[in-house]
Amino acid sequence: MVVRLSGADALSLHTQSSKVPAHTVALVILGGSDQLSHQRLHQLVAASLPQLARFRSRLVTKPLGVGQPVWAEIDDYDPSPQIHCATVRAPGGRREFADLIAELSTGRQDWRSRLWEAWSIDGLAGGRWALAVKMSTALNDGAAGAATSLWPRLLTTGPHADPANNLPTEPSLGSAPSVGDLVTDVMTEIVENHVAGMWLLAETVSGVLQAVSGRLLRARGGAPRAPVASSTSGPVPHTVFNAPLTKRRAVALASISLADVETVSNAFGGSITNVVLAACTLSLRAWLQRHDKVPGGPLLMRMPFELPATDPPRVGRALTMGRLRIPVHLDDPVQVLANLHTATERLNAIRSHRRKSISPAIDLETMASLTPPTVARVGMRLYTRSGLRRQLKPICHGSVSHIAGEPVPAYCAGAKVVGMHSVAPLVEESGLSIALTSRGDELDVSVCACPDNVPAIDDIATGIMHSVSILVAAAQESPRGQGRSVVTEMTSHPANRSRGQPY
Numbered sequence: 411m412v413v414r415l416s417g418a419d420a421l422s423l424h425t426q427s428s429k430v431p432a433h434t435v436a437l438v439i440l441g442g443s444d445q446l447s448h449q450r451l452h453q454l455v456a457a458s459l460p461q462l463a464r465f466r467s468r469l470v471t472k473p474l475g476v477g478q479p480v481w482a483e484i485d486d487y488d489p490s491p492q493i494h495c496a497t498v499r500a501p502g503g504r505r506e507f508a509d510l511i512a513e514l515s516t517g518r519q520d521w522r523s524r525l526w527e528a529w530s531i532d533g534l535a536g537g538r539w540a541l542a543v544k545m546s547t548a549l550n551d552g553a554a555g556a557a558t559s560l561w562p563r564l565l566t567t568g569p570h571a572d573p574a575n576n577l578p579t580e581p582s583l584g585s586a587p588s589v590g591d592l593v594t595d596v597m598t599e600i601v602e603n604h605v606a607g608m609w610l611l612a613e614t615v616s617g618v619l620q621a622v623s624g625r626l627l628r629a630r631g632g633a634p635r636a637p638v639a640s641s642t643s644g645p646v647p648h649t650v651f652n653a654p655l656t657k658r659r660a661v662a663l664a665s666i667s668l669a670d671v672e673t674v675s676n677a678f679g680g681s682i683t684n685v686v687l688a689a690c691t692l693s694l695r696a697w698l699q700r701h702d703k704v705p706g707g708p709l710l711m712r713m714p715f716e717l718p719a720t721d722p723p724r725v726g727r728a729l730t731m732g733r734l735r736i737p738v739h740l741d742d743p744v745q746v747l748a749n750l751h752t753a754t755e756r757l758n759a760i761r762s763h764r765r766k767s768i769s770p771a772i773d774l775e776t777m778a779s780l781t782p783p784t785v786a787r788v789g790m791r792l793y794t795r796s797g798l799r800r801q802l803k804p805i806c807h808g809s810v811s812h813i814a815g816e817p818v819p820a821y822c823a824g825a826k827v828v829g830m831h832s833v834a835p836l837v838e839e840s841g842l843s844i845a846l847t848s849r850g851d852e853l854d855v856s857v858c859a860c861p862d863n864v865p866a867i868d869d870i871a872t873g874i875m876h877s878v879s880i881l882v883a884a885a886q887e888s889p890r891g892q893g894r895s896v897v898t899e900m901t902s903h904p905a906n907r908s909r910g911q912p913y
Contacts, residue, residue, distance in 0.1 A: 412480040412591055413583045415469060415548060420478045422547040428517070429655050430838050432547040435515050436560055437856075438822050439507075439829030442537025446825055448495045451530035451541055454823050456489045458563040458573055463580040464549050465489075465526060472592050480592070481583040492524055496542075498533035504663055505868070507534055512661040514542060515833055515858065525549055540829075541822065547835070558813060565820040565827060573822075647705035649698070651807040651842045653863040660861035661833055662871035666853045666878050674878070677885035678744070680751045683812050686853070687736060687754075688747045688881060690810055690844055693873030695738040701865060708735035708749075712809040712840070733806065743877075743884045808842030809834060815848045831856040844870075 415423070426432035440446060460466040466487045469479040496514075498506050514529065525548055531540040543560060566573050666689075674685045698704045713734045737749040813832065820827040831854050834843040843858040857871045 411584070412587045414480050415478045416550075419548050419550050426547075429657050430836065431515075431517060432835050433515075433544050434547070434835060435511060435833040436543045436545065437511065437829065437831040437833070438541045438561070438564065438827055439534070439831075440539045440541070440822055440825040441828045442539075443823075443825035446539045446823060448530045448532070450823050451539070452490070452493045454564065454573070455493050455528045455530075455541070455543070459526070459528070459543070459560065460487060460489055461563055461574075461577070461579040462549075462559060463583045467583050468525070469548060470587060470592070473589070480587060482586040483582045483584065485585070492526060493528045493530075496529045496531045498531060498540075500533070502533045502535040502538075507531075507540065508661045508663050511542065511663075511831075511833060512659045512858075514544060515659045515661065516657060538828065539825065561815075561830070565822050567816070567818055567820065569821045569824050569826070571821070645707065646710045646805065646807070647707050649705060649709070649807060650702050650863050651709070651859075652839050653841060653860075655836060655838060655841055655860045656862045658861055659836070660859055660864070660867050662857040662867045663829070663831055664855040664857075664871040664875050665829065666855065666875050668848060668851050668853050670878050670882050671853060674747075674881045674885045678747055680747060681754070684747060684750050684754060685878075685881060686812050686846055687734070687750050687810065688743065689874045689877040691736040691738055691740075691746050691750070692743060692877035692880060693870055694736070695741065696873050696877075697866075697870050698738060700869065704739060707739055708737045709807040710735050710805075712806055714811055734810075736810075743881050747881070806837075806840045808840050808844065809837070810844040811846070813845070813847045815850075817848075817850060819850050830854050833858050836860065844874075 422432045463483070464481065466489070467481045467483045470482050471479050496510060498510050500506070510531065525546040527544045529542045531542060534540060541564070545560070562573075562576050564573055566576065668682075671682055671685045671689075674688075675682050678685075694709065695704060711734050713732050734753055736753075737746055740746050740749060811832075811834065815830065820830075827849065830847045830849045832845045832847055833856050834845050836843055836858060841860050841863055843856075845856045845858075847854045847856075855871055855874050857867050859867045859870075861867070
């Protein structure tokens with residue numbers, strides 16, 4: 411039985427271009443050690459990554475390009491041609507390292523020949539080394555991104571531990587399918603898509619009827635409607651983050667203390683994720699004040715969140731993308747925290763409602779699976795060349811993600827890990843990516859944007875660090891339960907009375 415590429419990953423793969431490549435760069439920065447060398451890091455990568463089934467497989471297209479590609483393991487797979495060396499230009503500081511990563515982030519990978527590449531990097535200040543792995547979106551498999559499945563294969567909790575003992579090698583996805591197998595899967599996929607299309611139509615009609623019924627019942631009962639704050643709804647403002655992308659990329663890296671983030675969380679209530687989002691919001695507001703114009707409403711960001719458990723359970727942490735408004739139009743840190751708490755509570759309320767509803771919600775995975783590869787490629791090409799995007803309102807401004815790592819020190823090839831970053835791809839008309847990774851007692855920040863639209867992105871990364879300091883100062887002035895505490899404002903907001911779980 412063949413294993414088909416998931417619909418969402420296939421859609422991202424088929425719609426990528428030289429200006430919008432669909433790959434993630436995962437980074438591990440290592441402290442100086444006499445044990446490190448290009449050869450040792452190459453051996454680690456060659457032994458560890460092929461333990462993941464998709465990293466030692468290729469994608470096979472179907473006859474006439476009908477339907478999504480399927481996976482096939484490569485016979486006698488040799489990863490060495492995909493592993494390279496790189497050197498950071500002097501003096502090897504954070505800026506020089508980020509410039510190298512930006513260079514590695516550009517260019518479209520040919521998914522027909524290779525889905526990942528790795529670099530061992532020397533020349534960093536202080537004798538440090540780095541390991542960078544560029545991965546196609548096809549390797550995500552709908553889980554928490556390839557980076558989170560990759561790190562356990564490379565990292566250990568002790569300097570002398572063998573990462574090969576962390577997890578067992580994944581089973582094969584199967585050998586190259588025959589023409590008969592491909593034709594059979596094409597027919598199966600056509601039937602599945604027909605059924606899924608009928609289900610989507612039924613879900614749409616059911617959703618409309620439920621919405622109309624609910625409004626009529628509320629109108630008859632005279633139930634008051636909760637006021638909708640302008641900061642959590644309304645039109646999406648057009649900013650430089652929605653400008654057409656070019657082939658160039660800029661990357662900025664920073665680190666903040668997780669203890670400071672926890673100080674704010676403990677003082678005001680709410681989650682660590684909310685504090686991180688507040689720091690990003692304050693930083694983006696400051697950047698907009700210096701380099702563009704602060705919009706009258708919030709920015710709309712895509713943010714992955716975990717799906718509820720299924721039976722049978724999924725492999726890995728299955729994620730879906732939610733949309734969250736971050737209030738860059740507000741200048742008070744406490745109000746920003748309260749606003750974000752409201753937004754995440756509403757998102758959780760939607761998730762809770764979908765979990766309890768009789769019929770499942772329509773998701774991107776199902777819709778993407780209905781889009782043939784040729785239609786996806788041609789449609790994206792026509793859309794970008796027609797100029798239609800300039801006439802439509804923006805859909806989103808960017809993405810922000812927070813990956814929770816292990817709360818203990820990590821090691822790679824015997825050296826201590828001093829940095830972990832994930833540089834996520836940009837999407838057309840959504841030209842900002844912020845990714846944060848928890849690492850021991852630190853939180854590593856990476857920002858990616860197109861420098862032709864978004865200059866000086868170092869200001870955004872360092873601004874997040876500075877914003878955490880602002881929030882810590884606000885926490886010291888307004889401790890939990892006293893003064894203008896976010897907790898007081900949270901409990902009074904109608905959204906807090908929802909049944910959603912804490913984000």
